[in-house]
Amino acid sequence: MQRPTPTKGLRHVALFIQHFDECRRFYTELLGMSIAWQPDADNLYLTSGQDNFALHRAPKDFSPDKYQRLDHIGFFLNERGDVDQWYEFLKFHQVDIKAAPKDHRDGSRSFYCADPDGNIVQMIFIE
Secondary structure: OOOOOOOOEEEEEEEEEOOHHHHHHHHHHHOOOEEEEEEEOOEEEEEOOOOEEEEEEOOOOOOOOOOOOEEEEEEEEOOHHHHHHHHHHHHHOOOEEEEEEEEOOOOOEEEEEEOOOOOEEEEEEOO
């Protein structure tokens, strides 16, 4: 099976954060990132231009033994249809798929898989 159109690169990282308000201040006030989107009180998407950095409030039972701090990394895709092509390509190559492609409320489309070490990878198209 032929590999789909190349990704736009690694431009999205998401972390579980235990000190949510303090991290928000650190990344916005100190590092100068701007808020791209805050869908609710537990999720914050920041940017410094072409990137997308997500802070997700860690679950109350968070511990490094139970969760990895890195929630997932994301590769941006050029077109909406690329999401499904990458999904089929990676599935064909027996990659561990964690969530099938779906449309999100902000107009984006993505799916999740795992790398061989178990790190979660999101393949995402954002309008």
